[in-house]
Structure formats: structure tokens, C-alpha cells
Amino acid sequence: MEKTFIMVKPDGVQRNLVGDIVSRFEKKGFKLAGAKLMQIPNALAEEHYGEHKEKPFFGELVEFITSGPVFAMVWEGENVIATARQMMGQTKPSEAMPGTIRGDFGLTVGKNVVHGSDSPDSAEREINLFFNQDELVSYEKNDHNWIY
């Protein structure tokens, strides 16, 4: 089953949105495969956001994502990568639809509450960056046959 990397950013943790965000993915029917509260070291932040290294906002982005604890998660399910991006909403909260995480909780592009992998390649890369294999749990859930 497909997996994706989702992270509540420091603003989301400070604003007490971890529970709501976890709840949205749970209720949708996705399965949690791993989760941890962590402080991102600078090197990991730079690697995670490596694709944006040349952008003018890179320094600000690294500073923000390392500014406080994040809640890192791996979620599993059919089409979870694309569906999670839909549930997050557009990068700019002003363009994110109501009902999405960013649409409901964000006001600025810098502090947009949540990160989610944007493709199968980045999901694999980001899961491996943030989680060791032994931190991911493979298990069966009783609601499986009510969702699939």
C-alpha cells in the first residue's frame, strides 16, 4: 500500500493543531505507520528542502522548520500521496480551499501548518530521511474492510 510523509510544522504544533490534523487523516481512512515529535537539525532541514536551495526564501524556510518541534508522520493507504496533498490544500493559504488544512488554519505562505510529500519519489525520499525502518509499524486494522 502507498505511503506518504506528513509533518505538522512548528506553527501547527505551537497552535495545538496536531490532534486535528491527525484526526483528519484517521477519519479519511488512512492508517498511521509511524509518528514522532522531533526537533529538526539544521542539516536535515537543508536536505529535506534541498529542491528549494536556490530560492530566495530558502534561509527563512530552514530557520522556520527548525524553530520548534514538528510532528512527523507516515500515513498509508490507497492514493495517500495525492489525496493528502488535496487534504492539505494549496501552498499559499490564500489559495487553499476552505475545508483543507491550510485553507482552514493558515494565513501566510511561510507558516502554512503542514508538509506533505508531493510525489512517490519524494515520499520515499522523505520517509527514509525522517524515519528508520524499525520506526515504521506494519499492522492490520479492523476497519480495513469497511474502507476498502
Ligand code: DAT
Ligand atoms: P509545498 O509545501 O506545498 O510542497 P513548496 O514545496 O513549493 O510547497 O515549498 C515548500 C515550502 O516553502 C512551503 O510550504 C512554504 C515555503 N514557500 C514556498 N514558496 C514560498 C514563497 N514564495 N515565499 C516564502 N515561502 C515559500
Ligand code: MG
Ligand atoms: Mg513541496
